[in-house]
Amino acid sequence: MSNAITMIEAVNLALARAMTDDPDVILLGEDIATNGGVFRATVGLLEQFGERRVIDTPLAETMIGGLAVGMSTQGLRPVAEIQFMGFIFPALDHLIAHAARMRNRTRGRLHCPLVLRAPFGGGIRAPEHHSESTETLMAHIPGLRVVIPSSPARAYGLLLAAIRCNDPVVFLEPKRIYRASKTLVEDNGQALPLDTCFTLREGGDITLICWGAVVQETLEAATRLADKGIGCEVIDVATLNPIDHDTLLASVSRTGRCVIIHEAPRHGGMGAEIAATLAEKALLSLQAPIRRVTGYDAVMPYYRNEQIYLPSVEDIMSAVEQTMEFV
């Protein structure tokens, strides 16, 4: 059975599938049960699976993180929703100090198969504190997997993988593209791998590395650049930690040029990590300096000015053209 669905519907579909397949999967979060989540990610699931498995929590994010840790040590697979990434910080203590370390601290006696989902990123004219991209904070933590889908199909397959994974996963959903497009997604229960990047478009001239909502702008830029005779390979990193450097290295070794695009601030961002690794391992293949197109090292502006902050198709095209011109 396949239907054209949006990314938020794909999230919902994956949750329903995971809960059907495994009685240990339970959902918790603020407003997720009766209301179906503020973005409707969990709509209908209370009716389908009951209040024992779809749980409205008190309003406390530290608590959501801590409960998920405790539940998961008992072999449940809690999928907890943080309503917006801007409010994830109180839960980070439990992710960083406990979930990410439990297996290591107990030499494998206990582990935390939990997923913390949160919508993130700008572009929907949201209130303050609702539009940041702080994935790097989490990608820095050993033991924590950080996964970001960028299409309905990848939301479905990666979320299934995250839920089935025996390690803790932070699953960040780019809310700007929650309803950006509808594509066919087959509800076949097939997970996508968490250890690989996805090459979305092949091209021989330059590698564009991106994740999250800006995958859309990057693909658009690649289409327009093709008209100008520039062949862009577009790679969605998807899993930021542990990251699949091999796919990135193979592509850049072939094209010799690279632009990294992310919405998060530049300083100390994942783009820097990727660029450093490429420089360490593929320097002699590089024909031009690696460029980054990113958010500014500024506080995410309130929504009137958010378009200034967000990487645009034009920003990406101009970075690519400058990289191509370098000799």
Next chain:
Amino acid sequence: MSELVYRGEIQLTRYLADDGTPLGPLPGWAQGPDPLTGYYRQMVLARQFDTKAIALQRTGQLGTYASLLGAEAIDVVTACLMQPSDVLVPYYRNHIMQVIRGAEMHEVLLYWGGDERGNACPGMNQDLPNCVPIATQCLHASGVASAIKIRDEKRAVLTMIGDGGTSKGDFMEAINVAGAWQLPVVFLVNNNQWAISVPRSRQTCAQTLAQKALGAGIRGEQVDGNDAIALHEVISRALEQARQGKGPTLIEALSYRLSDHTTADDATRYREQSELKAAWEREPVQRLRNYLHQCGHWDESREQALLEETKTTVQSAVEQYLATPSQPVDDLFDYLYEECPPGLAEQREQARQKMAGGEHHE
């Protein structure tokens, strides 16, 4: 016009005076030798262990260690009352609880000797490992209790926390959700009057810590933490209520930290010797010994035999601990994910080579 809509109260349970004489009628079970002599034996073992651990630290054979001195009754009685299928969510001072629940004593030493295998003990079953970030364990306890409730099991969770820890949001959030969902969990506060150098009076102006339960709508009570009989009564009731689906309890056990905070601390910098001296007059081990003597369940020859026995137990644990080699290089990398990812495997190889190259010696 206004009307009274709520009034709360907190009870303190005590059976023995400071010198071990009964303050009034005792529960029937407390007349016989069991389980009190059993508690007493474990309390003496706890103290022997503690003395030895401090000595090991002072001679460079153990890392920073948090003494249990003064918490013997709380920890022993609680651990003995828990069922194997219950879950203990400890903080960092519950060494004897871990031993009673199945950890090997040398494994507990391994933990304080800087080795993760001290949290690995197979005998700990589903008990959570030591918890260093203050109060976070309370939420894990509520999480474990949620899992138990979701699955309709008759098991209790018990978590320990210090007086200072009750100032943290994690504690408040944990007791709140435990009430909202009527979780099978017991929050046991070891109010030893100090959080490193900060006295209980500076943590909160709440008259008791137990009354924080009232804000969460759950049962809250105080118990004399130096009184094994009172502890048994209060804790067994709370555990049983949890197992029977009757919801959570917050228990504030009044004790005194008879040691420095840890071996890295010097309590003479911030507290009066007279206060410490007075606390030794109320301490739990002597109090129970006095009571057992009065009942005729204990005497000097049994005491001597017990001291010999516990000394041997501790000594053999120490020998086993000291003879345990460090973990191999790979163990730094192999427990982070279910499977070691390629990038990490590369770093593991680098670490292997670094150690093989002899740059570092263990």
